[in-house]
Amino acid sequence: MWEQMPEHVKTLCPYCGVGCGLIADTDGPRLLRVRGDPDHPANFGKLCPKGATVAQTVNTPTRLRYAMQRDDLYDDLTVCPPHTAVREAARRLDSIIQQHGPQAVAFYLSGQLTTESQYLANKFAKAYLRTNHVDSNSRLCMASAAQGMKLSLGSDGPPTCYADIELADAHLFVGSNAAHCHPVLFDRVAARVQKGKARCIVVDPRRTATAEIAEMHLAVRPGTDLILMNGLLRLFRDVGKIDKDYIADHTEGWPELNTLLDQYPPEFVARTCGIPYEQLMAAARILIESERLLTYWTMGVNQTVHGTFTSNAIINLHLATGKIGKPGCGPFSLTGQPNAMGGRDVGYMSHSLPGYRSIAEPEHRRQMEQLWGLPAGAIRDEIGYDAVRLFEAMESGEIRAVWIIGSNPAASMPNLPRVRRALESAELVIVQDAYYPTETTSYAHIVLPAALNLEQDGTFCNTERRVTLMQKAVPPPGDAMPDWWWVKQVAAAMGFTAGLRHENAAQIFDEFARTTAGRPNDQSAMHHELLRVKGPQQWPYPAMGRPSERRYTDGKFPTPSGKARLWARDLGPEADATSLEFPLLLTTGRVLNQWHTRTKTGNVDQLNKMDPAPFIQMHPDDARELDLSDGDAVFVRSRRGKCRGTVRLDANASPGVVFVPIHWNELWAPASSPNEATTDDVDPLSKQPGLKCCAVSISAVSANRTEQLPLSLIE
Ligand SMILES: Nc1nc2c(c(=O)[nH]1)N[C@H]1C(S)=C(S)[C@@H](COP(=O)(O)OP(=O)(O)OC[C@H]3O[C@@H](n4cnc5c(=O)[nH]c(N)nc54)[C@H](O)[C@@H]3O)O[C@H]1N2
Ligand SMILES: Nc1nc2c(c(=O)[nH]1)N[C@H]1C(S)=C(S)[C@@H](COP(=O)(O)OP(=O)(O)OC[C@H]3O[C@@H](n4cnc5c(=O)[nH]c(N)nc54)[C@H](O)[C@@H]3O)O[C@H]1N2
Ligand code: SF4
Ligand SMILES: [Mo]
Numbered sequence: 272m273w274e275q276m277p278e279h280v281k282t283l284c285p286y287c288g289v290g291c292g293l294i295a296d297t298d299g300p301r302l303l304r305v306r307g308d309p310d311h312p313a314n315f316g317k318l319c320p321k322g323a324t325v326a327q328t329v330n331t332p333t334r335l336r337y338a339m340q341r342d343d344l345y346d347d348l349t350v351c352p353p354h355t356a357v358r359e360a361a362r363r364l365d366s367i368i369q370q371h372g373p374q375a376v377a378f379y380l381s382g383q384l385t386t387e388s389q390y391l392a393n394k395f396a397k398a399y400l401r402t403n404h405v406d407s408n409s410r411l412c413m414a415s416a417a418q419g420m421k422l423s424l425g426s427d428g429p430p431t432c433y434a435d436i437e438l439a440d441a442h443l444f445v446g447s448n449a450a451h452c453h454p455v456l457f458d459r460v461a462a463r464v465q466k467g468k469a470r471c472i473v474v475d476p477r478r479t480a481t482a483e484i485a486e487m488h489l490a491v492r493p494g495t496d497l498i499l500m501n502g503l504l505r506l507f508r509d510v511g512k513i514d515k516d517y518i519a520d521h522t523e524g525w526p527e528l529n530t531l532l533d534q535y536p537p538e539f540v541a542r543t544c545g546i547p548y549e550q551l552m553a554a555a556r557i558l559i560e561s562e563r564l565l566t567y568w569t570m571g572v573n574q575t576v577h578g579t580f581t582s583n584a585i586i587n588l589h590l591a592t593g594k595i596g597k598p599g600c601g602p603f604s605l606t607g608q609p610n611a612m613g614g615r616d617v618g619y620m621s622h623s624l625p626g627y628r629s630i631a632e633p634e635h636r637r638q639m640e641q642l643w644g645l646p647a648g649a650i651r652d653e654i655g656y657d658a659v660r661l662f663e664a665m666e667s668g669e670i671r672a673v674w675i676i677g678s679n680p681a682a683s684m685p686n687l688p689r690v691r692r693a694l695e696s697a698e699l700v701i702v703q704d705a706y707y708p709t710e711t712t713s714y715a716h717i718v719l720p721a722a723l724n725l726e727q728d729g730t731f732c733n734t735e736r737r738v739t740l741m742q743k744a745v746p747p748p749g750d751a752m753p754d755w756w757w758v759k760q761v762a763a764a765m766g767f768t769a770g771l772r773h774e775n776a777a778q779i780f781d782e783f784a785r786t787t788a789g790r791p792n793d794q795s796a797m798h799h800e801l802l803r804v805k806g807p808q809q810w811p812y813p814a815m816g817r818p819s820e821r822r823y824t825d826g827k828f829p830t831p832s833g834k835a836r837l838w839a840r841d842l843g844p845e846a847d848a849t850s851l852e853f854p855l856l857l858t859t860g861r862v863l864n865q866w867h868t869r870t871k872t873g874n875v876d877q878l879n880k881m882d883p884a885p886f887i888q889m890h891p892d893d894a895r896e897l898d899l900s901d902g903d904a905v906f907v908r909s910r911r912g913k914c915r916g917t918v919r920l921d922a923n924a925s926p927g928v929v930f931v932p933i934h935w936n937e938l939w940a941p942a943s944s945p946n947e948a949t950t951d952d953v954d955p956l957s958k959q960p961g962l963k964c965c966a967v968s969i970s971a972v973s974a975n976r977t978e979q980l981p982l983s984l985i986e
Contacts, residue, residue: 290733336749419582438599446571
């Protein structure tokens with residue numbers, strides 16, 4: 272018997288952090304199509320091609336419908352009833368904990384899960400199992416921006432809102448290809464620029480679709496954005512366009528920063544960033560002339576080994592010019608995944624706890640112990656492992672079990688040769704996913720089928736801190752269940768029931784919301800019923816006080832002094848420097864019509880027609896030097912590994928920089944994942960790996976004939 276469900280259900284797009292509202296049209300049990308929700312303040316009915324085709328990703332032959340298990344990786348996975356999978360997961364986790372302690376167990380979570388699932392998994396691990404090795408794919412994505420905002424402003428979470436887009440008269444994009452990655456948001460910017468109401472500058476080594484609409488494109492050398500941001504602020508200062516009152520009243524650290532800026536004269540900046548001097552000066556003029564500036568930044572900044580420093584430098588520009596906390600102004604970190612904001616709210620990183628609390632702070636641990644009804648000292652005081660260290664510790668045998676929920680690390684982590692060794696050496700790998708197979712299920716001992724966001728109630732929080740209730744539109748297929756449900760079942764089978772008795776997502780949300788009371792991300796007055804009746808709401812949404820769409824409007828910051836911090840950030844050494852052997856830089860990223868490892872978009876014909884195949888984007892000058900032509904098969908080699916691909920000549924690339932999209936990995940294009948080559952060197956402050964920049968060499972496959980021969984013939 273089918274559950275009776277309404278036929279037009281309000282939910283959300285499962286893809287990017289713009290967080291567009293969807294209406295799912297069903298005939299009861301089946302999803303017929305999705306439309307943009309005209310009432311949702313993120314999109315007012317608009318959708319990009321990915322959002323518009325979500326219905327085709329829900330009921331595919333590749334959906335994971337049943338649990339599976341095997342004793343070891345030499346066996347085949349066999350289908351089993353849910354209770355068997357739960358019992359096996361519990362038994363094997365228990366046995367590892369008995370022998371090696373709880374810290375031999377790790378969780379790897381995702382910004383694509385509901386806040387409720389993120390919260391419960393994090394609580395189970397940190398409060399009951401007592402392991403802080405809980406990290407997430409946000410470490411590869413938002414860690415540097417989050418850390419940058421925390422250090423500069425006292426709190427993670429962007430201060431701006433979408434309504435600022437129409438109020439700004441200048442838009443600066445640093446390392447963001449928003450035209451492809453945040454399309455509905457970018458359309459609002461493009462509309463303003465095209466009407467001549469706002470100016471736009473794009474900083475990206477490649478001439479992207481975002482750069483196409485901009486008045487100015489600065490093709491920076493990868494990894495030099497910090498120098499550029501310091502250089503720009505220096506030019507503001509030199510023409511007296513800083514806000515001395517704002518600096519004095521609301522910030523600390525100006526004298527040190529002021530001194531540092533002396534080291535960033537425009538000649539040096541232009542030369543080091545690889546941009547013409549006149550362009551730098553013209554860009555500075557546009558920004559200096561603007562009254563209301565929004566600076567968007569994403570992976571071109573975050574995924575570098577100094578992403579936190581660059582985030583600080585971006586925020587410096589806004590603080591020193593007083594362009595923050597005012598309409599149409601502010602540093603605007605764009606969130607990648609649909610609910611990475613929710614994940615950060617619940618503290619699903621190895622250093623954090625719910626309500627923007629830190630494991631490292633004794634008072635924060637004490638507060639969470641109280642909220643969770645735990646004895647004092649129950650939460651471990653040592654910070655858990657970040658994603659890169661987590662897989663390193665798996666390789667060395669320190670971490671023996673990992674439960675991966677909603678991510679595909681065997682494709683998306685840097686330095687895949689190491690990640691594969693790590694997964695192979697783990698005693699227990701539990702993979703909870705909505706699709707099968709994935710690159711990561713190859714390493715799974717237990718596979719648990721997850722419901723998609725359209726198949727459950729729950730919340731996502733988008734880039735502008737807006738929480739939307741998603742209502743269940745259709746039932747999940749087979750034995751698939753919401754992610755939190757699997758966590759609760761395994762916990763119960765291990766004997767942890769107190770504290771994990773939640774019957775539904777609404778109850779989990781209520782408990783989570785209480786943990787935010789009085790915190791910078793206060794949403795303690797929110798609950799599912801309120802979101803159902805009043806629609807999506809932004810935090811802060813406190814029980815006491817007023818909600819607000821913009822933060823820091825009073826110039827007060829959640830730091831001990833109440834002031835924001837200006838940081839004097841100087842560039843350290845390059846992580847993976849070019850050399851004679853590896854003379855080119857590899858950068859990686861996205862295309863408009865594919866999503867990450869393609870478990871969803873790979874099923875959609877319309878999308879695959881528009882972005883059909885992987886490629887290696889290369890400037891014609893580089894190709895000429897290497898005697899390569901369009902369509903040639905090549906190897907990309909780095910100090911860690913190599914991948915193969917097909918050259919696409921493109922004058923929009925920067926000379927010396929090749930770009931490979933991240934979407935085609937082992938399942939779709941064997942031996943072609945750029946992550947075979949990328950570096951797992953991390954930003955020391957955020958532990959985010961420098962996925963955007965590594966030194967490589969390129970050579971024609973035909974010039975490497977020996978590599979195609981069996982080893983026995985070569986020797
Ligand atoms: N279509 C689509 N949209 C998505 C996603 C997707 O998979 N597909 N994923 C979502 C997620 S999780 C994320 S995190 C976002 C990512 O959104 P973006 O960060 O906009 O996307 P990327 O393509 O990873 O990188 C953006 C740009 O950074 C540039 N870049 C590389 N190195 C540097 C550098 O050193 N400096 C500068 N200034 N730029 C550099 C690249 O050339 C690229 O154009 O997209 C979200 N939206
Ligand atoms: N070289 C390079 N590598 C990168 C990046 C880059 O720019 N360059 N970007 C990094 C960034 S920013 C990100 S965010 C990561 C993304 O990397 P991943 O997180 O690995 O990417 P996805 O393919 O989105 O993986 C999500 C997995 O969860 C499954 N899934 C979807 N919905 C659900 C659900 O509701 N529940 C469960 N349990 N599973 C679900 C999907 O089928 C898929 O297998 O990649 C990172 N890796
Ligand atoms: S812009 Fe992002 S949230 Fe909106 S429809 Fe496209 S992928 Fe979905
Ligand atoms: Mo991301």
